[in-house]
Amino acid sequence: MSIADSRLGGTPATETTLLPASGASRKGHGSQTAAGGGKRRRPRHHAEGLEAGKRSTRTLLWILLAIAMVLYGFPFLYLLFTSFKTPIDTIAVPPTILPKDWTLENYTNALGRSGVLASFINSTQTAIISTALSLVLAVPAAYGITRYKTPSGRVFIMAALVTRMVPPVAIGIPLASMMATAGLADTPIALSIAHTTISLPLSIWLMSSFFEAVPQDLEEAATVDGCSRLGALWRVVIPVVSGGIAVTAIFAFLASWNEFLFALLMTAIRSQTTPVVIANFQTQFGLDWGSMTALAAVYSIPVILLTLLLQRKIVAGMTLGAVKG
Amino acid sequence: MSTRTTINRFATIGGLCTAVALTAAGCGAGGPTSSGSAASTVNVLVEAGGHAELTGVAEQCKKDAGIDVNFVELPYDGMFNRLSSEFSSGNVSFDVAALDSVWLPSFKDAVQPIDELFTDEAKKDIFPALVKEANVDGHFIGMPAWTNAEIILYRKDLFEDPQNKADFKAKYGYDLAAPTTWKQYQEVSEFFTKDGMYGTDVKGGVETEWLAHVLQAGSPMVLDGNDVVIDNAAHKEALDFYTSLASSAPPGAAQVDWAAAQNLFNQGKTAMTRFWAHAYRQIPKDAPVAGKVGTAPMIGGSAGIAGVPGPWYLTVPKATKNTENAKKFIKCAYDHNDLGIQSSLGLASRISAFEKYQDQPGYESFGPLIETLNGKATGTRPATEKWQQIVDTVLVPLLQKAVAGGDSAALLADAKKQIQDLLK
Structure with missing residues (x-):
């Protein structure tokens, strides 16, 4: 707002530099114009039109932003409010947004349920391993593809994209059988590998766009200074794309953190993750809205914190991709 | 240089987290084992709502038969997929599966007969429609754990x-x-x-x-x-x-x-x-x-x-290596069927279990339920x-x-x- 105010309202001195000396549309600005005497001038009607246009664009953008925020934020807010409702309030007809009586009972029930804490640990383990696997594989793959530009590299990156188009359920059952045969049934590592199949293609594509944005001159300069190619990658390129790596990591982490189908098919007692536990509140006998929303709200907290923590890196990473060329 | 320091720091933290996670991933946080191969352990696959029904039975089974019961709890909508997946692979992570009655025909070839558990006394104490439904191709393949109507x-x-x-x-x-x-x-x-x-x-x-x-x-x-x-x-x-x-x-x-x-x-x-x-x-x-x-x-x-009727049946997969304990658990579930009534859902499958409670305050639904389930036209x-x-x-x-x-x-x-x- 301060920037907008200074640009629109401005100080008299600033205004004088921009405003013309005469014209029907100069009401109220005559003295400022006179004070501005021999400085560089711009036609008043042009400046006003420009400023008015900016204001309407800005207003439109604010409205669109507000609509987008409501569309994205309302479901989560509704979930949050529902988690504080009493059982009868959660199923009110017609539904209400705010709880009539606020209660923490749903949180007590949800967190007191057996297996919830273990599922949080499992989700964390699985997401960390899956993210690490994705990055370890995606960074060199993307670097190789963008720097060497071979036909096989192009085929590889397209093939990676195609794997995103295969329905997870089609590979879920064979994967579960393979893990069982490998003796990895019902372990977080098996689930992490499965989750990596989801996040790896996206990670390769993301990292490729980030590497593309880094001028090759930087590496050549590092090579001239005595770095090997790997040295240049580690010392020069990786620091430049660190924001991109953060973006890729958070997407990989989220893909694993929220994944349901593989977790449903591949976990039992030892490695069940929280999305499955949340789904367990819906039974053949009904849906415990209060407890389900309470656990979902708690499960959202780590992701929100992670996003806030890496916010700067994420923005930097997104900008990195945007300024290519 | 500060960026490199940050990266090194992130890499170190990430590496440590991964190492810790990988170490812990060997067993997971949920429990010690996923297959019921241990001599006195039975893994029971159950829909989330049914878990409460069998919790009391599991405790009693531990006392009576010394069997530890681990529940694999899944949401109803995903259970059919999971069952299909494991039965088709021939590698199951459970020793007993509680099946919705509508799934019995689909999985009849993947579960074992449990005829010996259907004694004459048992057949008299289970609603006729359920006895009929449990018998597929001449063999009893599921013991009703609870039913509804x-x-x-x-x-x-x-x-x-x-x-x-x-x-x-x-x-x-x-x-x-x-x-x-x-x-x-x-x-x-x-x-x-x-x-x-x-x-x-x-x-x-x-x-x-x-x-x-x-x-x-x-x-x-x-x-x-x-x-x-x-x-x-x-x-x-x-x-x-x-x-x-x-x-x-x-x-x-x-x-x-x-x-x-x-x-x-x-x-x-x-x-x-x-x-x-x-x-x-x-x-x-x-x-x-x-x-x-x-x-x-x-x-x-x-x-x-x-x-x-809306019964759920306890079944023993052919692929389990723990058949004996699985059948012991089903026997426990039958013997202590009334324990399910004390759960939050409050259902059972034996007529005697419902009758035991039907006159008690709070169980006014049991009389009409028994009458409906015993109705001559009632059918599966x-x-x-x-x-x-x-x-x-x-x-x-x-x-x-x-x-x-x-x-x-x-x-x-x-x-x-x-x-x-x-x-x-």
């Missing part, structure tokens, strides 16, 4: 109101009471549809209730052996009765399912509902209708009272592997069109062709 829940306070009683008698010529026939149900529903309230609900999103009316009209539901009989007179009569209630029900019947109907009743919007018996004990204490609900057996048609769903597909692609769409005003005869004839195609 639709009964009538009604607003006792409204039915006992003197003004309502007098008005009803004056209009219909008989006393206002819980309905026992289709005609009474229609008239009571019509009577209470006033002042923003509705007499009953009509569920267009689920098929079981209409099928119960088909049984009440004297026909097997949908299939008679290998013949598709969905277009016979009983099916049409039941469908016409079902849709006739729409004028006494909240609008939007095509989308009403179990959850919606339960909410409407608990919120005091409907005076009656035909609903699964467990719902009686699940009415929230702060609901407007709490303490004001009466129960009655399911209504009867020309063939008498009938309901469609057809034993075909295609049943779920028939329900999802034919029966529910048929009902949704019917409650929206579709021609019942034409819809049933069309449904017959579709089912015949599915069964080819």
